[in-house]
Amino acid sequence: MGAALLHVTSVLLLVVSLMCGFAVQAGAQPPYQLEGQVLQGGLVFGKTVPGSRVYQDGQALRVSAAGDFLLGFTRDAPPTSQLRIELPAGEVVEQTLEVGARAYDIQRIDGLPQGKVTPRSKEDLARIRRDGAAVKKARARDDDRQDFLHGFQWPVMGPITGVYGSQRILNGEPRRPHFGVDVAAPVGTPVRAPAPGIVTLADADQFFSGGTLIIDHGHKLSSSFLHLSKLHVKVGDRVEQGELIAEVGATGRVTGAHLDWRMNLRERRIDPELLVPPMPVTASAGQ
Numbered sequence: 001m002g003a004a005l006l007h008v009t010s011v012l013l014l015v016v017s018l019m020c021g022f023a024v025q026a027g028a029q030p031p032y033q034l035e036g037q038v039l040q041g042g043l044v045f046g047k048t049v050p051g052s053r054v055y056q057d058g059q060a061l062r063v064s065a066a067g068d069f070l071l072g073f074t075r076d077a078p079p080t081s082q083l084r085i086e087l088p089a090g091e092v093v094e095q096t097l098e099v100g101a102r103a104y105d106i107q108r109i110d111g112l113p114q115g116k117v118t119p120r121s122k123e124d125l126a127r128i129r130r131d132g133a134a135v136k137k138a139r140a141r142d143d144d145r146q147d148f149l150h151g152f153q154w155p156v157m158g159p160i161t162g163v164y165g166s167q168r169i170l171n172g173e174p175r176r177p178h179f180g181v182d183v184a185a186p187v188g189t190p191v192r193a194p195a196p197g198i199v200t201l202a203d204a205d206q207f208f209s210g211g212t213l214i215i216d217h218g219h220k221l222s223s224s225f226l227h228l229s230k231l232h233v234k235v236g237d238r239v240e241q242g243e244l245i246a247e248v249g250a251t252g253r254v255t256g257a258h259l260d261w262r263m264n265l266r267e268r269r270i271d272p273e274l275l276v277p278p279m280p281v282t283a284s285a286g287q
Helices: 003-025 122-138
Strands: 032-036 043-048 053-056 059-061 068-072 080-086 092-098 106-109 160-162 167-170 180-184 190-192 197-206 210-216 221-231 244-248 258-265 268-270
Touching: 053 068, 059 068, 122 197, 122 210, 160 258, 197 221, 210 244
Parallel strands: 106 167
Antiparallel strands: 032 043, 043 068, 053 059, 053 080, 080 092, 160 180, 180 258, 190 244, 197 210, 210 221, 221 244, 221 258, 258 268
């Protein structure tokens, strides 16, 4: 099923589900709207009555003064997710969301330095822990900005060489799934901000990801950009959509030059490719 058809189908199923659920409960339109794909790896933009409290699977979500909130679904999200909204007047609205399942590719990558696949030295392991702590801190920012409402665009154009969710086998060894979308491009190709935000990490040399940037878009939604050759922004900078933020590289654990773009909503890894138009055929055909 094509991405566009999948998107339309997911949204239609969501709308039908909501209408059916509330026809029984209230006989009226639900006091909220959802836009996006209720799908493993998906991100959904919600809007409800200002002053409401919103929960997904029991977790309290940030709700803006205007009633905006975000729902996220992990790579292996279960078939249903529970949405609960406590309205300012005291009414409680609950809805079971049907989460679409996805089939994931298996991707084999050979020719990587073995020390980057199975690091063993105390120095490397200590560095990996430091990198992880820095990334965790960068993703901890949680403020009431809604830069995500601006929408998203591709940070770089080129052949897609890796997709979200694929099971990776590195030098013949099974490893964690890939949680981003890889776009091949020559070293030095400009990388532009896919949406507005605040830079929370700018590290020119992490062990696995090489040159790494993280931009927070509000409500703990962030974009990460990996394997960069040059950074053009620093921590604390505000960037606008389309602004130059970095250059494509071949740093960290790679076999060639590309950008690995990832997104996180709170602790949930989501698929950035679901938020942008399909890559033009001229950019994605061949490497």
